[in-house]
Amino acid sequence: MIIDKKLLFSYSATERRFKKGQVIFRENDSARYFFIVLEGSVKMCNHIQDGKEFFQGIFGIGESFGEPPVFINEPYPANAIAIENSNILMIHREKLLHLLKDHPVYYLKFIECLARRVYNKALASRENINPNPETKILGFLNNYKKLNGLVSQAIIPYTRQQIANFTGLRVETVIRTLSRMKNNNRIEIVNRKLLY
Numbered sequence: 001m002i003i004d005k006k007l008l009f010s011y012s013a014t015e016r017r018f019k020k021g022q023v024i025f026r027e028n029d030s031a032r033y034f035f036i037v038l039e040g041s042v043k044m045c046n047h048i049q050d051g052k053e054f055f056q057g058i059f060g061i062g063e064s065f066g067e068p069p070v071f072i073n074e075p076y077p078a079n080a081i082a083i084e085n086s087n088i089l090m091i092h093r094e095k096l097l098h099l100l101k102d103h104p105v106y107y108l109k110f111i112e113c114l115a116r117r118v119y120n121k122a123l124a125s126r127e128n129i130n131p132n133p134e135t136k137i138l139g140f141l142n143n144y145k146k147l148n149g150l151v152s153q154a155i156i157p158y159t160r161q162q163i164a165n166f167t168g169l170r171v172e173t174v175i176r177t178l179s180r181m182k183n184n185n186r187i188e189i190v191n192r193k194l195l196y
Contacts, residue, residue: 002036002064002109003099005089011099013091018042024080024088031069031076033090037061040086044078045165055165057117058083058158067114070096120147127167133177136167138186141196156194 015038018024024035027046037059044056044065056078059065069076070093100106120143127139140163141156160178164171178194181187188195
């Protein structure tokens with residue numbers, strides 16, 4: 001968590017419960033709040049042709065989301081939707097800016113967080129422009145492991161559909177490509193779980 005929860009509450013932060021599938025904010029809504037996941041998980045996504053989703057990110061306990069537009073006073077660039085029943089801490093933009101003015105030590109934490117996100121987006125973009133599905137999937141898997149500090153083989157906690165949503169591929173292409181990667185010993189699939 002970027003900022004201590006008690007400090008956030010002292011600047012009028014509130015907790016709100018969102019049910020699975022409930023929209024937290026929509027693309028193009030005014031960016032009025034900064035959010036931190038206290039319980040559950042949230043996806044940020046855009047809806048594209050044929051009702052398909054493209055994931056901008058999935059955020060779990062202790063992670064913040066929606067910060068960039070809050071700082072530049074622009075609308076949210078994606079939808080935020082609870083993946084499961086979630087408890088979200090919210091602080092209004094003006095209160096957050098006041099907190100940062102009073103406690104400038106948190107500016108560096110925000111800069112680090114935002115810089116990490118920009119860097120990871122650049123890496124993901126590099127992989128996503130490659131037309132080869134295996135390259136896209138490997139890029140996604142490597143990025144997941146790097147973000148989570150994983151060195152050895154690990155269970156990847158995403159469904160085939162979620163991998164498709166992150167990479168811009170069709171779910172059928174993800175399934176075929178993962179099957180081919182399994183046959184080439186690039187990944188393992190045990191009890192339908194993906195290990196990489």
